[in-house]
Amino acid sequence: MNLSLHPLILLLIFPGGLFLMNIGLLYEWADRKLVARFQSRVGPRWFQPFADTIKLLAKEEIIPNGVHKIMFLALPIIALTGALTAAQYIPMFGFEASFSFEGDLIVVLYMLSMMTLSIGLAGANTLSRFTIIGATRALTQMFSYEAPFLLALLSPAIAAGTWNIGKINTFTGENIWLILAQPIGFIVAVVGLMGKLELPPFDAPEAETEIVAGALTEYSGRGLALFHIGKNVELVIGLTLVVIFYLGGIANPIEFILKSAGLFLVVTALQSMFARLRIDQTVGLWWRLGALMGLLQLLAIIFGRYLGEILR
Amino acid sequence: MAIGVLFGDLVKALFTKPATQNYPFTKTIAPERLRGKLVYDPEKCVGCMLCMKDCPSNAIELLTVDKINKKFVMRYHPDRCVFCAQCVQLCRFNCLNMSNSLWEMASTTKEAFEVYYGREEDIAFLLERAAQPGINEPPCE
């Protein structure tokens, strides 16, 4: 499906901007509700994340002593901007991407990393010990999951022969679901996504029993709300990306809802199944196992394509 | 050595009702022995004052109106009470009991935490005397 709207509407209201933020909050609710049900609890009502965010936005923002003020205020905005910009290149909700060019996959991945970078900088900016440790851990974790996650998303791109997310979407929609053809890549992608979003068991950067709230300990009010919204938007984008690449693409909104809900169930189950990994365990897991698996997948794909060319 | 040992329970929890009780809307029946609010029966009391003496938190005040005719009024402070049931244990005449239905004791006013037990005319008499200026309440013996 194609949307012919004014670019400003595309950017600010639908599918980017306002709509995406709301969907992000709805995703957060679904995440919390599902985890609660897995843990035999009731969980929050649907408007809880909205209420939380509105409350945070309305509250006073305390700027602690000793921070770089402009950076402190700008980082949440940069993080949110990164996430929202990334959404423009992805065929959200079954509609065609608002903007696209050959190679937008790489841009999207870098845009998504801006969130973690902002969190790392935000943590290093404040003087609290917890934020500094949180920032160190967040950046360490980023360096470990980024490569395997990239590899896991590259192999479908190579299989499709394009770096354009829209074209990959049509390719995966026409062919066999890539989860069957590349199961290893799917696992690495899902787990990498969880690492990227700092969901348990990869929540060492914000482990509350060790370092309170990690890098965001000193944030309050508007800044915290923007970081939260940014993270939720990233959750939406990440799930959509994995659905596009591995679950047969999305051609219409219904397919989008069904497929992301299914993937979401898997992600929440994984969230509630494990104990938190220490940061050294996370790094070890990614570099020893994740990166190797992703590389293996990539090599297999390249070899397969090469073989196909020869046979033709 | 295994990963995700908890998986079976996760699936089970997803398809069963949550363990959480929806408290103010659905209430469970309190067990028979629950130690709730103290209940006093003025007809049986002989005024031995043991309950007052051994109360660990001074929650009980037994006021004498007329010692010969065995007229007593109990001023009970549920906010001080620790619900240990020591007074119930000590009372040989079974005039003290702990209710198992009166256990929700939240209140926005302080008045709710000063309960008078006794015959109505005795309480009225006591309160009247306390209201009069210059005369204090009868001393607790």
Place this chain on the structure above:
Amino acid sequence: MTEAKKEKFIVPIGPQHPALKEPGNFEFTVDGEIVTDAAVRLGFVHRGIEKACENRNYTQDLYLLERVCGICSHVHATAFVLGVEKLAGVQAPPRAEAIRVLAAELERIHSHLLWFGVAAHEAGFDTLFMYTWRDREVVMDILETLSGSRVHYSVNILGGVKIDVDQKLSDLIKKDMDFLEERTEYYMKVVTTDDTFLGRTRGIGTLSKDRAKLLGAVGPTARASGVKRDIRVNAPYSGYKEFPVKMVIDQTGDLEARFVVRLKELYESYRLIREILEKIQPGEITTRIKRKIPEGEVISRVEAPRGELFYYIKSNGTEMPDRVKVRTPSLCNWGTITDVAVGHKLADMPMLLAGIDPCFSCNDRMVEIRSDSQPSQMMNWDGLRKYGIEYYR
């Protein structure tokens, strides 16, 4: 650079911190993620209970001391009651002793399950935390049905117990024990086989037998290191003479061993409760005891869920005790943390702290640290009072 090197990077945990729900201050000096030094500061919850005991009579003290700790309330009362009964020369009837043990073991189950949930939460395993606390409700409900209160059971009175067990109740308890045993077996499987959880517990915080003995560890912490310390076995008191327990011991001494020891103790508790309910003799549950306790002093030791609980009671022949001294098990175990913490990762610290099952409200006392450079001071009550007034002026 050299200047920066000298500066220590200290991560404070507590007095207010999400890892600890009670106040206690721990300062971990870290080098990156590795802990190089650890210090403990206690005494944030000093309530002056020992002193308050001297102004109340023995019956009132019983309820005051029950409130030293919210989790092991019954054990505190038992220790006090046993001591006072010894002073008065009164022996509680056998049925009362058995009911005391019954309540103590039920309390041990609830305490261990509570600890298990908290420790799982510290490891970031929130699902396990929710599940254990859900199952813990079962034993809490038993305690409520049995005694009338969920936290402060008030089972003991001087010279006996308040409550009795009938057939209906005993059937209910047995049924619930079967359920809990099944669940405990499941948790045992999770604790000993789940890879992510083992990664956080196996080989972490290993306390050798010698160090445990030297530092005076008590309870499951000591037993996980292979030290045979269990008052229920070493010096049986109350109903434990009639209903003996088996000591659970592990040799490894790491966090996993502590999990295993506590879960195995749960099995032992289930067995003991069933045995008591089967074999309990009908009879009286109270004896009379005089209000005035004869002069003398006594030491009373019981095994709390966290280890050995020690009471010293001195009577001067009146209705009120002259001195009550409480030494709680958590206090003995703090030394093991500062000893073991060095060299571990910062992420392991909450787990290590939880590993000894700390109870901060138990640390309501003054600790005298002997050092050669500073002579210790002795102060009498009047001097102390004067010092206090001067200090806060």
